[in-house]
Amino acid sequence: MSADKRLADARDLSQLLIQVAELTKSRFAKISEDLGVPVQVARGICLLQTAVPMNELASMLDCDKSYITPLADHMESLGLVTRVPGEDRRTKLLALTSEGKTMRQKLAEKVTEASPMMIALDEIQRASFEQMLRQILSESGR
């Protein structure tokens, strides 16, 4: 196979993959917008099934801890979470308020309705798709 052809193949497949990922993100963004919250707020809410230290939320969202403070401020000002003290008095946990739980419930419904993969693939295909994704991650070292 020519180098040009192989580049084109790798690029096309990558582009396709990224396109699907972007579609997934933009669907989620649309849902967030409909519910009147920024995307990162919505992502945070999804991750707060139980109370989580701000610290940990940063690593879940793959961002710096300094970014969590204003994010938590925003979530708090929307009445979705409260800061609660942890065992270690340095740490604060973010816990959903009842409004936050309602928001999380709405997100849950809409996300499963609108997720491109949930829509397009049946359960068997999803299993196979997921297996390949995991294979890609593990065989690429991380």
Add this chain to the structure above:
Amino acid sequence: MSADKRLADARDLSQLLIQVAELTKSRFAKISEDLGVPVQVARGICLLQTAVPMNELASMLDCDKSYITPLADHMESLGLVTRVPGEDRRTKLLALTSEGKTMRQKLAEKVTEASPMMIALDEIQRASFEQMLRQILSESGR
């Protein structure tokens, strides 16, 4: 299935997909960095197998045309492309210089070597993976 479980499923699969997409991007970013060019420059170079109007490159890179001007400036200052006049005297095409072609060649080699999907999946799996990606795109309306 409970709403919580379905949200978790949709979220996990989305997260996995996005993780693989981000891995693909970060591999490409690493390659670009190793070659001493910004990611968008590298993406542009890959797309310039033949000369392309700046206009078209914008839609290929899915960005505004105003972003192409400084990008082209940068590529030009690196000696990778030149602006060549098109038939219509308003349009300018970006064409690789011989240095640009060398850069594209290097990119081609490294990208096919480092692409997580090329590494982890055999040809049959890739075909199946690609088919599912296309299915997701088409059945999700876009």
Add this chain to the structure above:
DNA sequence: TATTGTTATACTCTATAACTATA
């Protein structure tokens, strides 16, 4: 001395709007 969260600031990426020159 190391860690949690906070604050102030700065940076990267990209878009918007107004402009020039062609068409």
Add this chain to the structure above:
DNA sequence: TATAGTTATAGAGTATAACAATA
């Protein structure tokens, strides 16, 4: 009037570094 490229500017999103409180 519409289009290609340019320019100046502005905004979103996020990180860095220094700091306070606690361990």
